[in-house]
Amino acid sequence: MLNTFTKAAIGVLLAAGGLTASLSVQAQGAAKASAPPAAPAAIVGNADAGAKKNSMCIGCHGIADYKTAFPTVYRVPKINSQSEKYIVSALNAYKSGERNHPSMVGISRSLSDQDMADLAAYYANKK
Numbered sequence: 593m594l595n596t597f598t599k600a601a602i603g604v605l606l607a608a609g610g611l612t613a614s615l616s617v618q619a620q621g622a623a624k625a626s627a628p629p630a631a632p633a634a635i636v637g638n639a640d641a642g643a644k645k646n647s648m649c650i651g652c653h654g655i656a657d658y659k660t661a662f663p664t665v666y667r668v669p670k671i672n673s674q675s676e677k678y679i680v681s682a683l684n685a686y687k688s689g690e691r692n693h694p695s696m697v698g699i700s701r702s703l704s705d706q707d708m709a710d711l712a713a714y715y716a717n718k719k
């Protein structure tokens with residue numbers, strides 16, 4: 593009795609799983625047909641937004657008016673005035689593991705593409 597019920601329940605679960613899978617395949621097909629995924633280049637960085645997101649960067653990438661960085665302990669590259677493209681591609685390289693500095697890998701994994709673009713816009717315009 594219980595066994596029959598269990599079998600039936602599994603059957604229902606499997607059917608539901610199959611249905612979900614086929615629905616999501618259909619949904620993906622539909623999405624592809626109507627709206628191609630946005631190209632990364634479409635993301636525009638906003639320096640003001642970046643200024644609000646840089647609290648986790650300033651401790652290391654000490655900016656001119658922030659004096660508590662540790663340049664003698666940590667050789668941290670200067671990112672002020674770097675090109676936005678360079679900053680975004682460097683951050684993506686840490687995120688993907690292509691570059692492997694542990695702190696930057698950890699930090700970049702917490703950043704969305706938009707965060708990176710905003711931070712890049714902020715730092716590119718920072719003297």
Ligand code: HEC
Pocket residue numbers: 645646648649650651652653666667668669670671678679680682683691692693695696699711
């Ligand atoms: C714990 C210290 C630390 C923090 C916090 C930190 N960085 Fe870094 N960052 C480094 C170090 C050290 C390097 C050089 C690593 C290497 O040798 O690859 C680096 C490298 C970089 C580079 C590459 C620079 C180049 O010239 O290639 C970029 C871009 C960068 N960081 C951006 C950021 C941003 C944006 C944040 C905040 C979201 C941030 N970092 C937070 C320490 C830090």
